[in-house]
Amino acid sequence: MTYEFLQTYWWCLIALLGGLLVALMFVQGANLHLGNRSLSDAQRRVILNATGSKWEITFTTLVTFGGAFFASFPLFYSTSFGGAYWVWVLLLISFVFQAVSYEFCHKKENLLGAKAFRIALMVNGLLAPLLVGTAVGTFFAGSPFTVDKAAIANAAAPVISTWGTGWHGLEALTQPHAVMLGCALMFLTAILGDLYILKNVDDEHIHAQMRRSIRVLLIPFLALFVFWLVILLVKKGFAVSDDGVVSLEQFKYLHNLLQMPVVLVMLLAGVLLVLLGLWKGGFTKSRNGIWLAAPGTVLVVMAVFFLAGFNNTAYYPSNTDLQSSLTLINSSSSYFTLQVMFWVSMLIPFVVAYIAYAWRAMDRTKPDLENGAGY
Amino acid sequence: MDVILWSRLQFAMTAAYHWLFVPLTLGLALVMAVMETLYVVKKDEFWKKTAQFWMKIFAVNFAVGIATGLILEFEFGTNWSNYSWFVGDMFGAPLAIEGILAFFMEATFFAVMFFGWNRVSKKFHLASTWLTGIGATISAYWILVANGWMQNPVGTTFNPETVRSEMATAAAFWEVITNPVAVSKFFHSVTSGWVTGGMFVVGVSAWYLLRGRSRKFALKSALVGGIVGLVGSAAVMLSGDSSGVHAAEFQPMKLAAAEGLYDGGNGVAFTVVPGIKVPKMLSILATHKVDGFVPGINDILNGYTDSDGATEPSVAEKMEKGRAALDALALYRSLKDTDPVAAAEARFVLDQNVRYMGYGHLEKPQDVVPPVKVVFWAFRFMIGLGMLIALVLLLSLWGAWKNKLDKMKWLLWVAIICIPLVYICGQCGWIVAEVGRQPWTIQGLLPVDVAISSLSAGAVKTTFFVFLGVFALFLAIEIRIMLGAIRKGPAEIEED
Numbered sequence: 081m082t083y084e085f086l087q088t089y090w091w092c093l094i095a096l097l098g099g100l101l102v103a104l105m106f107v108q109g110a111n112l113h114l115g116n117r118s119l120s121d122a123q124r125r126v127i128l129n130a131t132g133s134k135w136e137i138t139f140t141t142l143v144t145f146g147g148a149f150f151a152s153f154p155l156f157y158s159t160s161f162g163g164a165y166w167v168w169v170l171l172l173i174s175f176v177f178q179a180v181s182y183e184f185c186h187k188k189e190n191l192l193g194a195k196a197f198r199i200a201l202m203v204n205g206l207l208a209p210l211l212v213g214t215a216v217g218t219f220f221a222g223s224p225f226t227v228d229k230a231a232i233a234n235a236a237a238p239v240i241s242t243w244g245t246g247w248h249g250l251e252a253l254t255q256p257h258a259v260m261l262g263c264a265l266m267f268l269t270a271i272l273g274d275l276y277i278l279k280n281v282d283d284e285h286i287h288a289q290m291r292r293s294i295r296v297l298l299i300p301f302l303a304l305f306v307f308w309l310v311i312l313l314v315k316k317g318f319a320v321s322d323d324g325v326v327s328l329e330q331f332k333y334l335h336n337l338l339q340m341p342v343v344l345v346m347l348l349a350g351v352l353l354v355l356l357g358l359w360k361g362g363f364t365k366s367r368n369g370i371w372l373a374a375p376g377t378v379l380v381v382m383a384v385f386f387l388a389g390f391n392n393t394a395y396y397p398s399n400t401d402l403q404s405s406l407t408l409i410n411s412s413s414s415y416f417t418l419q420v421m422f423w424v425s426m427l428i429p430f431v432v433a434y435i436a437y438a439w440r441a442m443d444r445t446k447p448d449l450e451n452g453a454g455y
Numbered sequence: 456m457d458v459i460l461w462s463r464l465q466f467a468m469t470a471a472y473h474w475l476f477v478p479l480t481l482g483l484a485l486v487m488a489v490m491e492t493l494y495v496v497k498k499d500e501f502w503k504k505t506a507q508f509w510m511k512i513f514a515v516n517f518a519v520g521i522a523t524g525l526i527l528e529f530e531f532g533t534n535w536s537n538y539s540w541f542v543g544d545m546f547g548a549p550l551a552i553e554g555i556l557a558f559f560m561e562a563t564f565f566a567v568m569f570f571g572w573n574r575v576s577k578k579f580h581l582a583s584t585w586l587t588g589i590g591a592t593i594s595a596y597w598i599l600v601a602n603g604w605m606q607n608p609v610g611t612t613f614n615p616e617t618v619r620s621e622m623a624t625a626a627a628f629w630e631v632i633t634n635p636v637a638v639s640k641f642f643h644s645v646t647s648g649w650v651t652g653g654m655f656v657v658g659v660s661a662w663y664l665l666r667g668r669s670r671k672f673a674l675k676s677a678l679v680g681g682i683v684g685l686v687g688s689a690a691v692m693l694s695g696d697s698s699g700v701h702a703a704e705f706q707p708m709k710l711a712a713a714e715g716l717y718d719g720g721n722g723v724a725f726t727v728v729p730g731i732k733v734p735k736m737l738s739i740l741a742t743h744k745v746d747g748f749v750p751g752i753n754d755i756l757n758g759y760t761d762s763d764g765a766t767e768p769s770v771a772e773k774m775e776k777g778r779a780a781l782d783a784l785a786l787y788r789s790l791k792d793t794d795p796v797a798a799a800e801a802r803f804v805l806d807q808n809v810r811y812m813g814y815g816h817l818e819k820p821q822d823v824v825p826p827v828k829v830v831f832w833a834f835r836f837m838i839g840l841g842m843l844i845a846l847v848l849l850l851s852l853w854g855a856w857k858n859k860l861d862k863m864k865w866l867l868w869v870a871i872i873c874i875p876l877v878y879i880c881g882q883c884g885w886i887v888a889e890v891g892r893q894p895w896t897i898q899g900l901l902p903v904d905v906a907i908s909s910l911s912a913g914a915v916k917t918t919f920f921v922f923l924g925v926f927a928l929f930l931a932i933e934i935r936i937m938l939g940a941i942r943k944g945p946a947e948i949e950e951d
Contacts, residue, residue: 133570136562139521144554146528151551154543154619161532161539162908169918172529173925179522180929183515189935191928229618232537232905233785235816239537239909240618248914413544414614414621420548420628424555431559438563438583445574454570 086418087408088390090152093425095385097145099378102212102265104138106374107131108178108205109273114198116289123286125186128198130280131273132182132455133442137435139179151421155227155411156396159241163225164215164249171211178204182455205273206266213265217258219388220312220333222399224251227406244400257315260308267301268354272377275361275370280443287367294362294369312387313337318397318405326394326405336391343386350379459904461915462534465922467889469526471882472926476520478881481595481645482652483513484588486683490676491584495577505672506584507572508945509656514569515936519929521561526922534915536908538896544621545611546601548628553597560590595648596641603637605897606888607705610634613809613900615787615802620900636705639697640888646690647881653684654844654870654877657851659941661870664861672945674855681852688845695841696740702891703741703749706898709891710741711752712827713834719751721762728835752827756820770820777815780808813900822902825893833886840880847873 110131114124150157161168177200184190185197224244231240245251252258274290274297281287317332329335337344357373360366389395394405412418487509494502531539567575567583575583604611610630611620622628657680663673702710711719714726714737722745725736738747748762758769768776783805790798817823851870854860860867892898896906 133566136521136566137559139525140558140562143525143528143558146532147550147554150528150532150539150543151547154540154547157532157543158536158538158540158908161529162534162536162910165533165908165910165914168529168533172526172533173921175525176522176925179525180518180932183518184932184936187932187936187939189932189939191932191935230785230788232541232618233781233788237909238816238905239907240540241536242909246911248910413547414617414623416624416628417544417547417622420622421551424548424551427555431555435559435563438567441575441579442567442571 081419081422083415083418084409086415086422087412089422090148090412090418091385091389091395091408092382094145094148094152095382095389096378097141097148098216098385099381101138101141101145102209102269102381103272103374103377104134104141105209105212105265105269106272106276106370107135107138108208109269109271110277111201111205112270112273113277113289113293115202118289119286123283124198126281126283126286127277128182128185128201129454130277134276134439135178135182139175142175152413152418153406153408153411154413155241156406159225159227159406159411160215160223160396162239162241163243164218164223164252165243166247167211167215167249167252170207171215174200174204174207174211177201178208185455205270209265209269210262213262214252214255214258216265216384216388217255217261218252219385219395219397220315220317221252221255221258222318222397222405224400225398225404226401227398227404257308257311260304260311264301264304264308267297267304268377271297271301271358271361272370272373275357275373278361279367279370291362294358298358298362318394318402320392320394320405320407320409322392324407324410326397326402326407328402332393333387336387336393339391340386343383343390346379346386347383350376350381350383352376354380458910458912458915459907461912461919462907462910463903465534465915465919466527466530468919468926469523469530469922470889471885472930473520473523473527474881474885475878475930476516476523477591477595478644478648478651478878479516479655480513480520480591481588481648482650482655482683482687483509483516484584484591484652485649486652486656486676486679487513488581488585488588489679489683491581493679495581501671501675504945505676508672508940509676510568510584511940512937514565515933515940517565519933522929523926534908534910535896535906538901538906541619541901541906542601542605542897544617544619545604545608545631548622549597549600549632553594557590557594557597560586561594562590564590592645595645596637599641599644600632600634600637603634603640604631605895606640606892607634607636607701608897608900613805613812615784615805616791618784618788620897635697636701639694639701642694643691643698643884646687646694647884649687650684650691650841650844650848651687651877651881653680653682653687653848654873656680657684657848658870658874660855661851661860661867662941663944665864665867665871667861669944670861674858674860677851677855677860681848681855684848685845685852688841688848691841692845699740700743706892707750708752708755708823708825709830709887711750711755712825712830712891713887714749715827715831716749716751717753719749719754719759721748722746723749752824755823770814770817770823773811773814774817774820776808776811777813777817779815780805780812781815783808784812810899813895813897813902813905816902816905817894822894825891830887830891833883833890837880837883837887840876840883844873844877844880 113127181197181200185194227241229240232238271294274293278287278290313334316328316330318326319329319332320326353372353376357369361369389408394407396406398404487506490502490506564583564586568587571580610627612623614621657677660673660677663669722735723737724732724734726732735745737749741749750759756770758767760766783801787798787801847869850866854863894902896903
């Protein structure tokens, strides 16, 4: 195994985890219906329980995504988390509230009332995809930071990665291209949520609502995503030369797409699957749209990560100091660590298998709310 | 106050808060698993209802536990940017294993345990209950490998190209995952969780007995809780003993601070409380030899020679070497592309002094002394409360065994009071471990003030108070929900 192979392998895994995280955010999307006035209170409770048995896997995927980034590309973790402070803190707080809301929501001792925790779940439903999407958007838009590894020997200012603005991440919200991806993701996860509820809950009225919701959300999602993609393909990108020098290159991401046909195929297949899933959910009687749209989402997100990181591209570019930009080569863990983690990652299929087994066993029957087994 | 202090306060608060939920998760998981096993083996509905009651408590506690776990993970990056680059390569593999092996196990099987009573088979459910607890325990191992490495950084090489600690060989990896500090920390932490879970169950059962409610449920719960807690207590004492030996070997300053020992020597006495000493006892505990050498704070500051004849340089000397290392690092990095010969010389100087590199960041030798009073008293409270709790568990278990615990009114009251005490005991333990190693995030390599992110004090202060508010709110709600569930009691259990 070469160092380069391992760095590539781990970027693929990060991309896969990112894709799974976005697809599993159907939990966040579905929770937006907790405030849907055209559903009865009991129906909203059913939705709460439908996401309630899955949210921990989404949450754990987030934890693992963060952990994998820390482990395989620690310079990204130290630069982005320590720099774009407010973005990560906001994301964190929204997830922390989500984690307790299920448990607290329908307990009479919860001090704030059920409504407050439903609102917390809905805020998480909007903020989580918006912030994750915007953060991924900065992979292409760039962020204001500098990296100087020699700083650690400097007593006066020992921090290696420093951020260029006092906004510490919130400045990303002024980058239209990055925010566009965040918004597109928000609509996509909302649609995935509809598709999940359609599959997981047996209720004609709820089904009708979900199909209607899909038909409405479809338009802004497609508009934003296509617009974002077009801009991406014509904008300047952050190219890395063989000796590690970063420069701006017109049409860089278009070049990446054309020079990596596999990624092009992934992107097209992913988009096609998502569209098919939307069509099935919104315009046919089928309840299985989620099985097309979710894998499609994983493929699209992976393709986006591949465009950002492969083919000599800086995946976390700095627009204040180009040469501080993070590449797979200059930000990764050592050869040996990546190799150990490579062997550990061989266990992933086993993990996926037992999750699938447990979910199948659980989904054979619907939640039994009368016996107290539910939120 | 500056950003370093606010970052430390924020992390200390989050870690301490996280540790309010983790030990109960670890302990209660075992208690429930034993109860559900009794249900499956004896086919007695009583045990099912009993296990289900404790699971309700477990679920409330579990949610806050994982939420605060995520905060800790994020704070490594957000508030300790330099640290997360410096250690990323060392923690990569352990964290990957934790994520893949433990987190998904916990999350998947918790959902089965919570939702699955009527959806999966009895045996699958039982397996899920055990796997939830096993997942939590495996997770504890790998995160304590990370913590243990910070206390005793083994298996690492400093790489001046990347400016971080790196793991270079399989032998190094093996050293990291079998780090003796990590191993004893793991047993000490997990079994202290059993004590917490056991004491919690016994204390709550005591309340039922005092109220004359659910007698059979309470006595049987106290029996299982008492056994789990007592086994935990014994294991905590054994692993605590090896923790002491490791502190003496790898972090003598922590031990000296915990003992308030300024001038050490051979055959040192153990201070029970100021004024009461047991001759030779500290030497016995720390070195397992009657006349073993234990250095005091002044010895460490001034340098010493131990009874084996090994010499430890003074802190001033270490600082000098540390500064030489940092200067050589800066020189190496400025010359490596232009003047390979001079760079190689700088690298040689760096390699000579690198093990003291962290000392180069210190301002004065006194900086290596942690807050002695805090560590000294936290250590005494930990041990005192731990012994009290072990005694209460033993008596309660005896009472439950003899079926007359409900007659021992005074013991029931003590058991209830011991619920908050067992939490204080665990917190004191972590204060000894973490305050005792100040000023180091990584012993000898990276002091706290170099580990931080480049943030303003105001930003961290703001998030500190936000988290403080959130934590207080969650704690208030969690306690209310737990009290509500306890007041309501277990569902329709047949009492004989």
